[in-house]
Amino acid sequence: YRALLRISDLNVTEFHTLATVGVPMHVIADNARLLRDTAGNDMTYYTNSITLGGGESTDVILDVSGSQYDVCRTNGTGCTFFLYTTNLDHLSNDNENFGGMMTQIVVK
Amino acid sequence: MKICTTNLLRRWARLLGVLATAGCALTAQAAVPGITGTAFNLTASADRISQPDGASIYAWGYGCSSGYTPTYAPAAFTTVGMCPLMQMPGPTMIVTEGQTFTVTLTNKLPALAGNTSIVFPGLQVTPAGGVPGLMAQEAANGGTVTYTVTAAHPGTYAYYSGTQPELQIEMGLYGAVIVLPATAPSGCTRGDFSNSASAYDIAASCYDREYLFEFSEMNSRVHDQVEAQVNDPNAKTLNVTIEPFHPNYYLINGRSMPDDMDTHYSAAYPHQPYNGNPHMHPGERVLMRVIGQGRWQHPFHFHGNHARVLARDGNLLVAQNDPTKLAGPLLFTIPTVSGQTVDAIFTWTGQGLNWDAYGSQQPHSCNGVDVVTARTAQLNPSSAASVAVLAQLAGTSGNGAYPTPFDPTTHEFCPDHGKDIPVTPPDPNIVANGLWYGGTPYLGLQGNNLTPLPPGQTRLNANAGYAYMWHSHNEREITTNDVFPGGMMMMLIIDPPGSTIDETQ
Numbered sequence: 001y002r003a004l005l006r007i008s009d010l011n012v013t014e015f016h017t018l019a020t021v022g023v024p025m026h027v028i029a030d031n032a033r034l035l036r037d038t039a040g041n042d043m044t045y046y047t048n049s050i051t052l053g054g055g056e057s058t059d060v061i062l063d064v065s066g067s068q069y070d071v072c073r074t075n076g077t078g079c080t081f082f083l084y085t086t087n088l089d090h091l092s093n094d095n096e097n098f099g100g101m102m103t104q105i106v107v108k
Numbered sequence: 109m110k111i112c113t114t115n116l117l118r119r120w121a122r123l124l125g126v127l128a129t130a131g132c133a134l135t136a137q138a139a140v141p142g143i144t145g146t147a148f149n150l151t152a153s154a155d156r157i158s159q160p161d162g163a164s165i166y167a168w169g170y171g172c173s174s175g176y177t178p179t180y181a182p183a184a185f186t187t188v189g190m191c192p193l194m195q196m197p198g199p200t201m202i203v204t205e206g207q208t209f210t211v212t213l214t215n216k217l218p219a220l221a222g223n224t225s226i227v228f229p230g231l232q233v234t235p236a237g238g239v240p241g242l243m244a245q246e247a248a249n250g251g252t253v254t255y256t257v258t259a260a261h262p263g264t265y266a267y268y269s270g271t272q273p274e275l276q277i278e279m280g281l282y283g284a285v286i287v288l289p290a291t292a293p294s295g296c297t298r299g300d301f302s303n304s305a306s307a308y309d310i311a312a313s314c315y316d317r318e319y320l321f322e323f324s325e326m327n328s329r330v331h332d333q334v335e336a337q338v339n340d341p342n343a344k345t346l347n348v349t350i351e352p353f354h355p356n357y358y359l360i361n362g363r364s365m366p367d368d369m370d371t372h373y374s375a376a377y378p379h380q381p382y383n384g385n386p387h388m389h390p391g392e393r394v395l396m397r398v399i400g401q402g403r404w405q406h407p408f409h410f411h412g413n414h415a416r417v418l419a420r421d422g423n424l425l426v427a428q429n430d431p432t433k434l435a436g437p438l439l440f441t442i443p444t445v446s447g448q449t450v451d452a453i454f455t456w457t458g459q460g461l462n463w464d465a466y467g468s469q470q471p472h473s474c475n476g477v478d479v480v481t482a483r484t485a486q487l488n489p490s491s492a493a494s495v496a497v498l499a500q501l502a503g504t505s506g507n508g509a510y511p512t513p514f515d516p517t518t519h520e521f522c523p524d525h526g527k528d529i530p531v532t533p534p535d536p537n538i539v540a541n542g543l544w545y546g547g548t549p550y551l552g553l554q555g556n557n558l559t560p561l562p563p564g565q566t567r568l569n570a571n572a573g574y575a576y577m578w579h580s581h582n583e584r585e586i587t588t589n590d591v592f593p594g595g596m597m598m599m600l601i602i603d604p605p606g607s608t609i610d611e612t613q
Contacts, residue, residue: 009407011582012581012582012583012584013582013583013584014582015405015407015443030437030439031414031437031438031439031440031441032440033414033437033438033439035437037425037426037427037433037434037435037436038312038416038427038433038434038435039427039429039430039433039435041427041428041429041435043435043437051443053405053406053407053441053443053581053582054407054409054441054581054582054583055407055409055440055441055581056407056441056443056581
């Protein structure tokens with residue numbers, strides 16, 4: 001019930017913010033290093049959005065083991081959540097709306 | 109191998125009053141030059157800055173008031189330092205934790221520009237004189253205002269105009285304040301030419317050399333508009349179109365690449381005194397002071413290693429249960445957020461390359477093991493003799509002189525000592541050499557071959573160090589007015605141990 005999202009920003013012009021609604025992201029690593037301080041403490045955190053510029057990367061765990069997702073596993077069709085950029089002007093394919101930087105997380 | 113400029117060493121030795129040693133000493137040279145003291149007299153005025161595409165751009169900037177002779181820091185820059193009436197960025201003011209200092213600002217901008225001022229985010233400020241403005245006490249045209257500032261904590265801070273900042277900062281009115289810790293933690297050694305032994309009050313923030321990188325953008329069309337109106341006798345007010353904002357120049361310390369890799373205080377850039385040209389020896393801890401002075405974020409992508417973030421906006425990040433341990437992340441890209449400062453420590457030893465960067469057949473020793481012995485052990489690691497050699501290289505043999513896998517003098521990563529490079533280097537007669545190629549895949553000039561490059565090849569890397577690109581990863585920003593290469597780009601040079609790095613040349 002846990003998925004690892006490896007996110008790498010390859011763009012060369014702008015910063016982008018990726019967000020989820022309904023499935024919080026547990027950021028466990030940034031720039032390919034586990035988030036720990038030098039005393040070994042866990043510095044990971046939960047968030048609904050991550051912002052990356054070109055050359056940056058992050059690793060995020062999506063955890064849907066909670067009971068609020070049980071219905072997804074029993075309703076036969078699953079549940080759909082979106083992973084999308086909150087830079088809403090990037091949710092298009094040229095003039096065509098409803099495109100661009102968006103994908104879905106399906107929990108079954 | 110040792111590459112030293114002996115005359116230069118003697119000159120510096122006399123300046124410092126220390127005895128020049130017989131061999132070549134490592135002369136670590138810091139590179140955050142600026143002005144220091146407790147009373148700074150700054151003027152805001154207009155002049156021109158130059159860009160590598162040949163453009164001479166009208167700009168505004170802080171500089172040293174006429175009649176005010178600043179004290180330059182670090183001391184090595186005393187004979188080469190300059191502080192013109194206008195410079196971009198403004199003079200870097202270097203002060204000490206707990207110290208109160210005054211900044212008297214005189215407004216010599218054109219009358220059409222109106223008032224100007226300085227804000228010091230993160231520092232405590234009390235103004236005197238001047239006229240009240242929206243965000244700060246301001247200097248009216250031709251007038252002055254005095255700010256009394258206390259730097260309560262060490263760190264890297266930005267200063268910039270608090271008057272019509274959307275125009276005045278873009279025109280060039282910004283700079284940095286460096287606050288040094290009041291007492292150095294024990295165990296830290298201040299390099300002869302460093303501003304300080306450590307960035308903050310803990311030993312984990314000790315460093316060997318330091319660099320300041322102020323990132324900003326410029327739209328020359330805005331500057332052209334301002335210049336035209338300033339020169340128009342009929343203009344009553346300044347009416348400039350700034351949005352949509354489309355910069356065409358991307359600057360590090362006021363300069364675009366390759367100018368940023370020229371020297372500090374170069375006469376070629378009389379109003380852009382600071383450079384972006386980091387050099388280091390293996391094993392040195394390099395303090396990166398990074399400031400986002402523009403209005404855009406730039407992903408500052410520094411090749412070669414991760415850096416450990418010390419602090420953000422002058423706030424040291426430490427572990428909750430152990431204030432001697434750093435808590436900032438390891439990053440290979442620092443997003444230069446507008447108005448934010450980040451301090452980070454970078455180092456490089458060659459660990460991870462998995463071959464001997466100094467040449468597996470080039471005489472040199474690591475942890476007391478010569479390269480011939482090491483190479484034999486690496487080629488046949490299971491023999492009893494090899495096991496002992498490899499343990500000494502790894503620092504696990506119990507030999508008190510070599511307790512770590514890093515050589516105590518050169519900081520070479522000894523477990524790779526004597527390992528052959530795992531590829532066959534190409535025929536040097538048929539490769540195209542990059543501008544910073546040292547001539548071989550190895551760090552430093554190899555053996556007696558002091559001229560490994562074909563005739564006519566530019567040698568931008570005289571010590572044959574390793575070059576790593578430090579740049580904005582928004583690649584459109586490594587251009588100068590649409591021309592590549594340019595803009596926010598520089599090369600970090602890892603100079604071989606024993607070579608002299610002179611930041612004043």
